[in-house]
Amino acid sequence: MHRLGISIYPEHSTEEKDYEYMKLASKYGFSRIFTCLLSVKETKEFIIEKFTRFMKQAHELGFIVAVDTNPEVFSHLGATPYDLKPFSDMKVDIVRLDGHFGEIEDIAITHNPYGIQIEFNGSTNAALDLMIERGANIHNMIVCHNFYPQKYTGLGWNKFMEFTNKYKSLGLPVAAFISSNNEDTFGPWPVYKGLPTCEIHRELPIDLQARHLLATNKIDDIIIGNAYAAEEELKAVSEVDKSKITFRVNLADNITVEEKNIIYNYPHFGRGDASDFMVRSSMPRGSYRNKIIPYRKYNEKLFHRGDIVIVNDNLSHYRGELEIISRDMPNDGERNFVGRIAEQDLILLDLLKPEYLFGFIKTK
Secondary structure, eight states, X not given: OOEEEEEOOGGGSOXXXXXXXXXXXXXXXXXXEEEESTTOOSOHHXXXXXXXXXXXXXXXXXXXXXXXXXXXHHHHHTOBTTBOHHXXXXXXXXXXXXXXXXXXXXXXXXXXXXXXXXXXXXXXXXXXXHHHXXXXXXXXXXXXXXXXXXXXXXXXXHHHHHHHHHHHTTTOOEEEEEOOOOTTOBOSSXXXXXXXXXXXXXXXXXXXXXXXXXXXXOOOEEEEOSBOOOHHHHHHHHTSOTTSEEEEEEEOTTOOHHHHHHHHSSOEEOOSSOOSSEEEEOXXXXXXXXXXXXXXXOOOXXXXXXXXXXXXXXXXXXXXXXXXXXXXXXXXXXXXXXXXXXXXXHXXXXXXXXXXXXXXXXXX
């Protein structure tokens, strides 16, 4: 099950603003909170009092809360890998380890008696497989990538997938960050260029960032790294279809009602006997065996990657089949051009594997 999350940085805001943001996110189905203790410079007593109050509010709204820590934070709070009582006293659900202890300590912390989940940094090449071999409690281990405030420093896509595949192969849940494009957002540090995990996502529409992560079929939880996202962004992320890859599409001006019906009202999945030239959704053919889809002239000599076409009466055996073009191919009159995947959404096409379910987002 995918969970959506927000980030809260109490040391940079007020309890009133944080609580209002939590209530708003809860309204849209968000259920995780990430917060950071690395940047908090107050006394142990102040931190425990303030964050205990924060945890209570979050839990009342149905959130689970992860706190970002490292060995210095542990020392400051009087915790050790063998004693997480200070975190238990604050009612923390997840302790994220931005920095590691030694191998034995990292294993020991997964066996804490408080039921606190231990979240490891997914943007590092951590030897979690060896830890599990040596007795770490895999049932108490989860993974969350970093976010990157500095522009151009976010993870490259291939490296992101390399790390993610490694931890998913161990059976561990993996979370990653997307970034709000709202004005005046902030994080734990005085850098304000967004807080995504992957550099490719910085400044993309927030729902596309989420759809791209979901399209990997690898990411479990998606967290907005910076605060505060706009209500429109929270709503957009909450409305993302988590069951399949979805594309925004620019429809052809002369598209017919029947062609719209094929685009929006049929389940689409790429055939397993995949072509290099197109993704074929053959399901609509059965309904259009005895109907007509008249040929409609299209002046381009070639169809291009991202074009959406539907087979017409000139190839009646395949009439009604919807196809997404993967590489340039001739327009031979057997297909009607019905639209094109929105330019930014073409990154999703790289992740559309044979037999994956996909669909199109209706424009309002």
